[in-house]
Amino acid sequence: MSESGKEFSMAKAYDPASIEQETYRRWESAGAFTAHRREGKKPFTIVMPPPNVTGQLHMGHAMDCVLQDSLVRFHRMKGDPTLWLPGTDHASIATEVKVVDQMREEGLTKEDVGREGFLKRAWAWKEEYGGRITRQLRRLGASCDWSRERFTMDEGCSAAVREVFCRLYEKKQIYRGARLVNWCTCCGTSISDAEVEYTEQKGHFWHLLYPVKETGEMLELATTRPETMLGDTAVAVNPEDERYAHLHGCHVILPLVGREIPIVCDEHADKSKGTGVVKITPAHDPNDYEVGQRHNLEVIRVFTYDGHMTGAEEKAENDALFASGKAAVGEARVMDTGKYAHLTTEACRREIVKDLEAGGYLKAVEDLSHEVGTCYRCHTNIEPMISIQWFVRMAPLAEPAIEAVRRGETRFVPERFTKTYLNWMENIRDWCISRHLWWGHRIPAWYCADCGATTVSREDVCTCGQCGSKNVTQDEDVLDTWFSSALWPFSTLGWPEETEDLKYFYPTNTLVTGYDIIFFWVARMIFSGIEQMGKPPFDTVVIHGLVRDALGRKMSKSLGNGIDPLEVIKQYGADALRFSLVLGISPGNDTRFSKEKVEMARNFANKIWNASRFVLMNVDKREPQMDRNALRLEDRWILTRYNEAVRQVTENFDKADYGLAAQKIYDFAWSEFCDWYIEMSKSALLGEDAKRRENTQAVLLTVLSGLLKLLHPFMPFVTEEVYSYLPGKQEESCMLSAWPKAEAALDFPEDCARMEGVMEMVRAIRNLRAGMNVQAGHRARLMVRPSSGWGEVLTAQEATFQRLAAVSTLSLLGEEEKPEGKTVSAVSGAGEFFIPLGELVDLEAEKKRLSKEKERLEGEIRRGEGKLGNPGFLGKAPAQLVESEKAKLETNRQMLTALEKQIADLCQ
């Protein structure tokens, strides 16, 4: 315990820039963030959603980080062994795109440098930018355990990825096969269903005519993608559709191609939509693919994977594959599209439409606007394509993940997101996990060129597991980034090794993240945790909203409306940014970022700074002792209010209602501690009574130090700095101090009510003075005719009236005693009062003011009488409420009587 804090020298205004970075360095070098296992004590663990390794901190990160940091600091102060595990994500596509861009500036392509060369560059990129975002998190004050920092592609995480892949493969929950996938021609890879973003686009319905071979009639159908018609292998009608009953078993001749394709009966064709006839292109449409499966249709691919039409070369290659017998089950045949070959799909569309029209096959063109799938990374339209990919079979994984959440083993806050999660999980399709990229975890599968067998292995493979041939090559592709992030809660703790950390910290407690990645990440962590660890990875998922700009728009690069958190920190300080991101938010809802809000938070930090400065200026260096038996009314009041603040803030933290917790601290600090208690304390501090002075100092210190602790999770820097100056404290660091507890022995509800009565009268006097335009410097006598029981209370608070209501002296009037001279008057619960204001008194204005007040009181009384005259209320409302209504009514009636008398006196 120290005799006093640092040498007292606080600037008049708080300057965050001068202390933040130094404070953070002190914490970090002292190991304050490092988690320690303490057997027998339940830990509190959070894994940080890993930001992209080459990313930059944006407001979304900032909010996510601030919420986690606040929660983590709260738990650390509560004494839980607390671990906040940080790390970064390799972000397969995003990073690869950046490296490719960088190479393009040098005139190089991936092919030019080769896989090895490319990966070298990617790692170099990671080394160069990888530390940037973690440095930025430090600027925010993130108290995560950097000694345990992880990266999704570090050795341990990579081992975990491989282990999971092999286990799932061995359980036949990972398989490779030809399926229809979402293909991004720009990124050159498949993407999962979750990665497809639908956007509204203008397009057309082209109404086409396909001639029926057997009858010669023209069958009308519509399409939004006419270029796919080259790959049509059937036309479907609904079996119930009488219009086409006569065509069952017939064929159409595909225009432009001349291919004869069957008319099939399938439920997919909807009688009520369009003409009820659908063209079927199994290689390029998900629904058509399924129809094709049901009817064993040929699958003909007409697009290349880079978005062009297939030609003779592709067909030859494909033919050779089939000829060699190595084509995978379900692999598509490729068509030489002849005159359309090598055109982009868009160019081909124009050509096809032109040709169809020329051939008389185009009946009509209709405008339409429809939802088109785009890549969530580059927003290129995705092309559904038949392709051989790796998949995770989801049904067996989803089931326990659904159950765990249903049983409440994992709880979403706010609760409504449970539904979002369940709905997605219940309708989930197999997860396409292979990506045609180089940056990422390479798929641990080797193919034998001799026997065609696939070997999946934890170790790199040189010989075929089937035939022993050395002629094996590893799969070229890597895994979806989210495959490794799905393992984050346990891979980061050392899994598959049985580490001490893993045993102690898994399962983690709370996951804090935005609702935008529930599907990508949260859901996948849940089923992965259950599958690999047997337990869901966390008990609570706290979902927060997005940070939008001042106009409510999403912050985005393309709009250029993003605000750099680092700039805000430079200008206002990290505490101000942090507080502005927390105050006023409500769980799961979006929030708008505004400069005004940051200014408000900055002002609050300054207020705290100055309140502390005041306390420190007025507290002797030695440790003041609090004599609990000598506490005055105002002391008891602030201690009671402080207890209440402690209770509410703690409760709101536990409920993940951070916005309310912050609000409570703000209100308590500013509107109660500063506005009232500090002001009232001045009389005692400047007074002669040494004992009273010491007691006041003790109360000031107690409340201030508790307030700093309550605020610390949100504003770690200013609180730590100020705390360091406090004399006589138990703990050196605010960050490592104990979270405040409400002390029931210091609850004084009756005194609180008395103090509120005094405060009410102070407000009434101020109000009256302002209404009369009294000079601020003019001190006036106060004469009070107290309500019963209030005389002593008011007399004892004379100093409060003097200091806060510009009263010179306070005197009590007897029941029938009239104030001398010309006075203005008003009533409050504690009594009626009079202030001689001589020539300032304007009779007419006074009458007006008093009757306005009278009207208000009468309204109140009517309301109270209505309530209390209602037998239902008396019978059913809680007794306590009835009592307080009665008391209120009684007070109001007394006040009204007094007021009426005052008005009558005025009229004399």
Added chain:
RNA sequence: GGGAUUAUAGCUCAGUUGGCUAGAGCGCCACGUUGACAUCGUGGAGGUCAUAGGUUCGAGCCCUACUAAUCCCACCA
């Protein structure tokens, strides 16, 4: 088509299990440098809590309907 959210002061938003005479910040008006703070203080104006029903002694809060905005999921031949 299914689901969700939001609607409260000029603006941005709080309002926890119904007890409210509906709050805050910013903005606005008036006054003010009283030794923590002008990044401040005091006072004021400003709201039929989107609308219509209902439940209840009592509804901003619960229920039903409706309107508007936003989002998510699915589908769109």
